[in-house]
Amino acid sequence: MQEFHVTPWEVSGEVDYDRLIERFGTSPIDEPLLERLRRLAGELHLLLRRRIFYSHRSLDWILDEYERGNPFVLYTGRGPSGHTHLGHLMPWMLTRWLQERFGAKLLFQLTDDEKFLFKQELTLEDTRRFAYENALDVVALGFEPDKTEIFLNTEFIKSQYRLALKVAKRTTFSTARAVFGFTNETNIGLIFFTSMQSAPCFLETERQGKPVPVLIPCAIDQDPHFRITRDAAPHLGYPKPALVHCKFFPSLGGGSKMSASSPESSIYTTDPPEVARRKIMNAFTGGQESVALQRKLGGRPEVCSVYSYLSYVFEQDDARLEERYRACRGGEMLCGECKQYLAERVLEFLREHQRRRERAKDRLEEFMVRD
Ligand code: TRP
Numbered sequence: 001m002q003e004f005h006v007t008p009w010e011v012s013g014e015v016d017y018d019r020l021i022e023r024f025g026t027s028p029i030d031e032p033l034l035e036r037l038r039r040l041a042g043e044l045h046l047l048l049r050r051r052i053f054y055s056h057r058s059l060d061w062i063l064d065e066y067e068r069g070n071p072f073v074l075y076t077g078r079g080p081s082g083h084t085h086l087g088h089l090m091p092w093m094l095t096r097w098l099q100e101r102f103g104a105k106l107l108f109q110l111t112d113d114e115k116f117l118f119k120q121e122l123t124l125e126d127t128r129r130f131a132y133e134n135a136l137d138v139v140a141l142g143f144e145p146d147k148t149e150i151f152l153n154t155e156f157i158k159s160q161y162r163l164a165l166k167v168a169k170r171t172t173f174s175t176a177r178a179v180f181g182f183t184n185e186t187n188i189g190l191i192f193f194t195s196m197q198s199a200p201c202f203l204e205t206e207r208q209g210k211p212v213p214v215l216i217p218c219a220i221d222q223d224p225h226f227r228i229t230r231d232a233a234p235h236l237g238y239p240k241p242a243l244v245h246c247k248f249f250p251s252l253g254g255g256s257k258m259s260a261s262s263p264e265s266s267i268y269t270t271d272p273p274e275v276a277r278r279k280i281m282n283a284f285t286g287g288q289e290s291v292a293l294q295r296k297l298g299g300r301p302e303v304c305s306v307y308s309y310l311s312y313v314f315e316q317d318d319a320r321l322e323e324r325y326r327a328c329r330g331g332e333m334l335c336g337e338c339k340q341y342l343a344e345r346v347l348e349f350l351r352e353h354q355r356r357r358e359r360a361k362d363r364l365e366e367f368m369v370r371d
């Protein structure tokens with residue numbers, strides 16, 4: 001097994017998600033927990049059913065509190081280093097569903113500070129601009145304006161700074177270095193940054209003057225930040241935030257993570273439909289070298305990026321997905337046909353999303369908070 005590496009700022013190698021649970025010390029979202037969610041929510045979101053959200057910390061506690069009449073607040077975010085791609089939307093889609101099903105308030109943090117610090121080539125103006133672009137995608141997903149606060153760290157600092165300071169004081173350099181792999185060359189802004197990402201976890205408790213449970217839907221690479229937050233929380237008199245973690249959205253180039261740094265292997269929400277189609281038609285598949293071989297040996301859906309896309313969200317019908325798997329394995333279905341099918345699905349989604357994104361421009365200010 002090839003070694004893999006996961007931190008909030010670097011993912012490399014072929015990720016083994018079960019081993020990641022062990023390494024990080026999180027818990028799998030098991031069948032009884034899924035059943036409990038289904039009962040409380042009235043249904044299960046596709047991303048839960050398909051085990052894309054597969055790991056958690058303290059989700060059972062969140063549901064205990066909910067059943068006791070102590071509702072939770074949702075918190076998630078985005079590092080605005082470029083346009084939004086489909087992978088970024090996954091945690092936000094689950095968040096949107098949780099807001100609707102549990103009537104939860106949402107805090108959405110745009111870390112323009114983080115991406116300025118992390119990306120040599122980006123100015124504060126760049127990260128601010130991308131933050132506002134990304135916010136349109138959040139709004140387009142249909143969050144409720146009176147239950148949602150979206151903010152840029154540089155524009156909402158007063159409300160967060162005191163909370164960030166408390167976390168910073170409880171976190172040593174030695175811990176941060178061990179968790180994130182910092183070196184002597186790391187700029188000192190990044191060393192502080194994890195306290196900024198922690199701040200929203202405690203904001204509602206401060207505001208309401210009583211312990212408010214917080215649930216964070218995020219990709220599993222963000223967990224290291226919140227391990228630090230959770231360690232600090234009891235010392236500061238706050239409840240530990242709970243998390244649900246998802247796997248990474250696959251790359252069209254093969255490999256386990258859609259990366260903003262290889263534009264041809266990611267589909268951006270701003271891509272014109274024809275660009276998205278081209279990317280899909282050029283995608284890495286599990287197909288054989290020739291039609292004859294494919295007919296004879298069958299394809300390999302388990303390594304195919306097109307199949308992954310379908311199984312993540314773009315084929316919602318379980319029976320049809322299974323049929324496609326079988327037809328591919330059996331050499332009945334060829335890659336061209338499969339790519340066409342995916343392209344139609346993705347374009348349908350993109351057209352609708354882009355329409356909503358346009359409309360979001362007039363409504364953005366209903367969501368933004370500043371201080
Ligand atoms: N650091 C995250 C990123 O690079 C952005 C972020 C801020 C976030 N707060 C969050 C992500 C809370 C998930 C949950 O994308």
